[in-house]
Amino acid sequence: MRISDSFIPTLRDDPAEAEIVSHKLMARAGLVRKSAAGFYTWLPLGWRVLRKVENIVREEMDRAGCLELLMPILQPKELWEATGRWAAYGHEMMRVTDRHGREFCLGPTHEEMITTVAKELRSYKDLPKCLYQIQAKFRDEIRPRFGVMRSREFVMKDAYSFHTDEASLQKTYDRMSEAYSRIVERCGLTYRSVKAAGGLIGGAVSEEFMVLAETGEDVVIYCPECDYAANLDTATSRWHTRAPDEAGLPIAKKATPDKRSIKEVSEFLDVEPRSLVKTLIFRAGDKVVAALVPGDKELNPEKLATITGVGEVELFSEEDFAARADLVSGFVGPVGLDAVEIIADHSLKSMRNFITGANEAGFHLLNVNVETDFSVDVWADLVYAQVGESCSQCDAGRLEQMRGIEVGHIFQLGTKYSELLDAQYVDENSESHPFVMGCYGVGVSRVVAAAIEQRSDESGIIWPPALAPYDAQLITLGKDDSVKDEADKLYASLATDFDILYDDRSVSAGIKFKDADLIGLPFQLIIGKRFAETRQVEVKIRATGERAELSVEELPGWMRETREGL
């Protein structure tokens, strides 16, 4: 492609609205333009990159035995009401009404839709099947940001598998996990796969593929000694396995006037926060629960929601407390708290003689012990894992953390959707069963941003060769017609084997070099006056800045070889 024939509007300055490097560079290099918050036009150069990612994803899906199809973006309300998600999705779902008053949503995902399509898989002989599509998805994010990283319309590859049983699902799930690893590797990205939470999609088993980057919105907790890695939301640690070694002391009431928070009480009594137990009152659906965690730990509401079997738990407000005389805000404790369910973090098993609220304004209890003073209804993992704690998997490593960009997420769904939507197959005995399902997503447009987030420098983008919109940028220098002729010839000869972006503009050398660095193709092929004498093409490798002089004949082979290492 000749630049003079192309449409690559590069910008000299960062757009004021862009915050992170990928957003700035995507705008500056002429890859995308914003239309409204969270909506982007993919300009020709950006579109080429997006298609490269799409094709890698498509190849790996096909290799894994998946079948591509395309479903409508608009989906009828009734379908979503059947699974309860018309309400559950809330404001995140974009909705439209047709001229007859019938309501639709712009698909945020397609579990409902694909499940109705899969109803045509009637026999166990038709299973397993894995279907996928690559399509725009719509989620009315509370706060779209970082360009295409978190946008309201984005390109996603979503795959769904259908099985007779869990074993078959596990097989496909494992194969998809491998395919996902291949995808991110082929895109040239450094990543880590981590254990994750199901969220709105649901499902017990789930794994995220995180591209590692400082600006990532997710925190990954990992063990340097083994392969344990998990999203902060689900990460566990084993700091609590110590056996209690202290003898229990008799419980005692202590006046703590106006001291409510862990900080206030621990300072007032001159003890470490870890000597206290926090009693947090939550509303979980219809019931009220008390969650007990050590004073120095932070409760993870997602874990509590999972344990109580609700989508979301809500911390008691002052109004809630006002309505319950038995719960004293700031002085709640588990002793004598029989009216609500008590869920305690496992770590309390190893705590002795701790301090809690006395359920009486202005008082706390000292030397409280589990069993002797109160009983726990449910033991669970309730807290966020913290850096420095022991790995729950190998026990040897101390946990560390890093930031990541979630580009892929795979789930084992089970029969949630097939049951609600009445999607069944018949087995060998003519008995009907709901499909066992899995679903698998890749944020295709997000991969583009993630790649730039991981690979760029002061001058611009450094594309992994697999994602680069073109293989090389051919640059002519000087206004000599002879240079132009030579460059034309080289362009024509390379065109059969490579995608070349040919900067044939009659602008100054500086502009050409700056634009080439900004656009970030793996190679820059430079032809100036010298070429007529030396017959050597000057090549600059964008990633390393190294330069080489090569004859026209050896150039193709050299490029093929060199790009492998980039």
Added chain:
RNA sequence: CGGGACGUGGCGCAGUUUGGUAGCGCACCGGGCUGGGGAUCCGGUGGUCGCAGGUUCAAAUCCUGUCGUCCCGACCA
């Protein structure tokens, strides 16, 4: 939705405090010169200052409302 900031040619910004009828750099167009890291000179095009009301002889500037955008929190590929 809560907290903060901002809307002035395509992009980046100044001007707003103290009202007087819009300016700079880049980009763009024509021409000269230059041609290995965003060169330079001359001459141009382009803005009802987000929108709607209000105050005033006079509003980018003051007031009210509204829309949009960005940042920090809860959501997610």
